[in-house]
Amino acid sequence: MVIAAAAPLTVIGGNMPLAMGLGNGAGAPVGFLIAALVLLLFSIGFVTMTPHVPEAGAFFSYVTVGLGQRMGKGVAVVALIAYTAIQVGIYGYIGWAIGDTVGFYDGPQIPWPLYSFAVLAIVALLGYRHIELSAKVLGVALVLEISIVVLLDLAIVTQSGPSGLTLTSFQPDVFTHGALGIAVLFALTGFIGFEATAVFRDEARDPERTIPRATYAAVLIIGAFYAVTCWAFVVAIGPDQVAAVAQRTLAGDGNMLLDTTEASLGRVGRDVVNVLLLTSLFACVLSFHNVIARYQFVLAGKGLLPARLASVHGRHDSPAFSSLVQTATAAVILAVLAVLGIDPLVGVLGSMAGVATVGMVLLMLATSAAVVAYFVRHREHTGGRIWQTRIAPALACLGLLASMWLVLTNFTLVTGGSATLSTVLAAIPFAGLLVGALLWRPARSISETVKH
Template identity: 70%
Template sequence: MSTTPTTPSATTGPRRLEGHLGTGSIVFMVIAAAAPLTVVGGNVPLAVAGGNGVGAPVGFLLAAAVLLVFSVGFVTLTPHVREAGAFFSYVATGLGSRAGLGAAFTALVAYTAIQVGVYGYAGWAVNDLVLHFGGPALPWWLYSFAVLAVVAVLGYRHIELSAKVLGVALVLEIAVVVLLDAVVLGGGGRDGLVTSTFAVENVVTPHIGVAVLFALTGFIGFEATAVFRDEARDPERTIPRATYLAVLVIGGFYAVSCWALITGVGAADAVAVAGRTLAGEGNFLLDTTEEYLGTVLRDVVQVLLVTSLFACVLSFHNVLARYQFSLAGKGVLPRALAHRHPRHAAPSTASVVQTVTAVVVLAVLAGLGLDPLVGVFGSMAGVATVGMVLLLLTTSVAVLAFFARHRSTPRRGRFSTVVAPVLAILGLLASLWLVLSNFTLVTGGTVLVSTLLALVPAVVFAAGVGAGGRFRLTAADDDERVHPPR
């Protein structure tokens, strides 16, 4: 494929999306995809009980540090990637169409997996909420399909409507957790601030990998800042700002909230309380909220957990639709998916196809009688986590390769084009090892089932690399077609 740093046609083609999203709106979309309240209520107990105990908050900080270093190379390459498509576009720019299509297919599978997983989680959460307020017990999948229907309507319309919906839900869920954090940490919890969280002996333990693993799972979707570049007000400034801000806000929020929950119950009881949560005998987040903020706010948090999951799955839906839109514009997927709605200026056809895909996969999983949390969410989150780390690794390699070919690129220091990508690769390799060595904790399945699930992203990536040999991206094409090489 062409290695030209800029591709004007990629931004002027007739199928380009439009919008005026600022840094704040894009950060809202990305943080909503991270589902902060969901992570605090679900991933934190897993990290504390199965990981390094009171040292778990540092696991979130380590994950954020790795992703922050990765972001340096990611945003440095941004001005040279003249199209939306995130990992697909970045990897294709640095490594060619074969690796680019491998990344695109991997991203489609990873996002589809986590989206379906969250639908399962949302069905369970809504049912739990209904039961809490005395309603009837219904199959979880009924609620999942109801959530899916609302997401389908919003995903079909203009992106700014989704941004507003996500923004409202996000502000509310973050506000209540920040209030809990402030009350607990400000009051010193049961036994004073747990400063032992940062002690070396509590951080460096054989199980720190579990904390890092669940921290990484909580960051899935953060790179979506680049997916919205065509709809950003000023992409070359907005995308870097949104990327750094998203990583810092997400990482800081997770770490502080994890520390607050540990402080709230005390260092001596934190692991036991988290363990009871996993056993279904309590709820780390909700019980701590009730103790420090009262019953009313506990109920509010339980409601916001549902809105958090909704915001999360809506964000993933939007990202998936734009991946399909971008690939269809290149002829990799059917051209009909590159249709832009004349009124909403949204990839509405791709959105409909993604809705149908989710309905089919969810129906199959529900028909198999799987548990919504372990069977649906756990296994799908496992596939998505492996896929995400693989995509981050490939993107970092692409950054190195691109700037190795374009050493004369102005105003780009050696740190951002060489040192940071190398550090990111090393950190991500270590993270991948931690994910795979603790994979059964995410999927909840046997070693055999977990191994098969872990192989899915790698197999899909290889298939994309193989298919990439059939295409050659040419910068001269006005409609962004991908033509077979002569």
């Protein structure tokens, strides 16, 4: 579920050209490695605290235990904003991508919102039912998606490129040339959703064992997958040309992912990747839908949202009502954007991804601070593990503060909008944190809510 939310093929087709074209060119693979390192440091404290967090809810639950209910409620609002934003952004992207694909094969020209709403209807059906059905759909899509990229990487390595199997990307004078910070920024956005392992706590057989395992595996697999594939594209295109090719892609003059695929796997390979890009987007939006539905479920159990959202379907054992509410929320936002005539890529995806990125870094920063605060107060729970309970979370805080600075100082590159619009969008997660904290009230546990 988490790796599907990371949408590997979507990141390779979107974030990678951005990191190369606007960032440090051939050194972009190092940006993905740095992002993975920061998130790995975050994960150490995150999973160490897992046994001391009795309920699902990911960031909300961890921050509540570490920093108190008021801060936890603020973080809960930020999480809802971030996940809803990225989900709506992906709906806009997939609507555009389906229309672009149909047009490429000489199909009818249909407005993108119609495709987006068709996908939303399918996601609503799957999200309403038991999580295993969504997991099976995501599993098939993810296996196909990763398989074709691995095949592409192998083909590139076998064929080499204009400079052979070069390791130029990892030379200091190369990855420090240009804007390494921008490469790290777009690498970070590719990891959004990795912490969702804890959201599915109530549906895991052995959460104390499987949540840490899944979290570490997600960071390592996603980070390695991105870095290796990014390096493979540098090999295929050549370290001297890859930045220019990426910039042409951003200008709409070509497509780095599909063009490189056609050169390595032929026209059939290009067609397969084009289709799997759509399934990648679908897997991504379905995964985020499930995460948001469960966030609302937990928040309702805490008394922050209406108690009805904490109900469980009698037959599907799913937060069905919460899923329906999330579907309605996404539908309303999409309808407003469609009526306003917002561009699905720059306007919908760009701006929504920007809001989600700021929100996600803010959430992880608060969570790392919560880990440090919790183990300072409860020294009896440290078990002598200074690295896991103090040093790693503190280093994660420093890394995330640096990441936040990178995101905010380069925010117009993420949103594609004006400085004024970007400032307003960047302020939304911070405003959500403030509103959630100010609206704080004593919370009920889930059991108390059900009894009530």
